[in-house]
Amino acid sequence: MLARLAALKRMSVKELKAEWEALFAVPAPNNSRGYLEMRLAWRIQELTLGGLSCETRKMLDLLANEIDGKSDRKAIIADARNPVIGTRLVREWDGVEHTVTVMRDGFDWQGRCFKSLSAVAKAITGTQWNGYRFFGLREARRDKR
Numbered sequence: 001m002l003a004r005l006a007a008l009k010r011m012s013v014k015e016l017k018a019e020w021e022a023l024f025a026v027p028a029p030n031n032s033r034g035y036l037e038m039r040l041a042w043r044i045q046e047l048t049l050g051g052l053s054c055e056t057r058k059m060l061d062l063l064a065n066e067i068d069g070k071s072d073r074k075a076i077i078a079d080a081r082n083p084v085i086g087t088r089l090v091r092e093w094d095g096v097e098h099t100v101t102v103m104r105d106g107f108d109w110q111g112r113c114f115k116s117l118s119a120v121a122k123a124i125t126g127t128q129w130n131g132y133r134f135f136g137l138r139e140a141r142r143d144k145r
Helices: 002-010 013-024 033-049 054-068 117-125 137-144
Strands: 088-093 096-103 106-109 112-114
Touching: 002 033, 013 033, 088 117, 096 117, 106 117, 112 117
Parallel strands: none
Antiparallel strands: 088 096, 096 106, 106 112
């Protein structure tokens, strides 16, 4: 694979376009050397090492549809770091115990709905925090690995 990637730098644009047709089975879209090299390098690595996971492809499709306005309603993209819906996160701050409930579309704290744990942490502390770190989810994930 490394030899194939290095060879791209030595190829002419005509040779890059031929390589494109061999790897993608369609004519090259343009004559931009940089673009052809970059996309061919990606394709060589994809064929050798594997492409994106189904989950990643789905997330990218949802994001693209949202940006293009093709989605009738905003798709909720679940963050893999979030606990299961209904989980209660408990954190003590300044001697007060705070409980946050994980909801389908966000997080509930004191009857208020927040889109992110970072927003909840800011409401509790008054300063900007990484919500996953504030509630101890970042370190727990690392321990599992």
